Amino acid sequence: MVSIQVRDACVDFPIFDAKSRSMKKAVLAKVGGKIGTDARVPIIEALNAITLDLRDGDRVALVGHNGAGKSTLLRLLAGIYEPTRGTADIHGKIAPVFDLAVGMDPEISGLENILIRGMFLGMSRKQMLDRVDDIVEFSDLGNYLNLPLRTYSTGMRVRLALGVVTSIDPEILILDEGLGAVDAEFMAKARGRLVDLVKRSGMLVFASHSDELLFELCDTAIWMDGGRMKMHGSLREVLTAYKGRDPFEYMSAETLERLGEST
């Protein structure tokens, strides 16, 4: 069964090279998380007292300002970070997508990278071989697929990576930001595949600053603030509180129609 149960979890980052007073001051001034000042080594409290139950079918958006703790929470939910205090019990096959380029090898061909990246995301070699034709067609890279990845432009790498990511069958899909950076034209082409990917996934947790993408993929949301969960509720409710206005107010009629909302 797919589930995530987090109880009173905290994640601290000790800053070992910030022992001197001036270094401590510099750290205090620049980061977004809460800094514990009483310890001998400064500690950034990236997550504090997180309690959360997620189950099959949940599609959760993470919103919050820079440094609020979204990426750290995603890493906790993906089992990449252990809580410093508290517990995180995760059941299910996790596909963490933090950076589209991670798991790609510049020295091997695009075709070989399709297999490697898919296996990195929890698929078997056989499953990836069955999906290669579909990914090749979507990424539309022609003969480039036989050349080493280092010969690709940034946009070409993104096409390939997005083709692979949207071909997998994850039980728990953890998505961070990066997708928003894909160019608008290609994103339009990838949108349908992303929606299908999320439908196939048991659970989705997605951190993004793009309201449209969040509405496309999620129905509930968590607002992170200073390492804590400030609000957890329906996506519209949380975004309205976070932004101070209803997100539907400033979406185009076309977008609202696509999202199934009337103007």
Ligand SMILES: Nc1ncnc2c1ncn2[C@@H]1O[C@H](COP(=O)(O)OP(=O)(O)OP(=O)(O)O)[C@@H](O)[C@H]1O
């Ligand atoms: N590896 C690390 N070492 C030290 N501090 C860290 C580390 N990772 C995150 N932090 C700190 O933890 C806090 C939360 O960072 P996090 O990356 O989770 O925020 P975020 O909400 O994802 O921000 P953004 O929207 O800018 O990506 C910040 O204060 C950050 O400086």
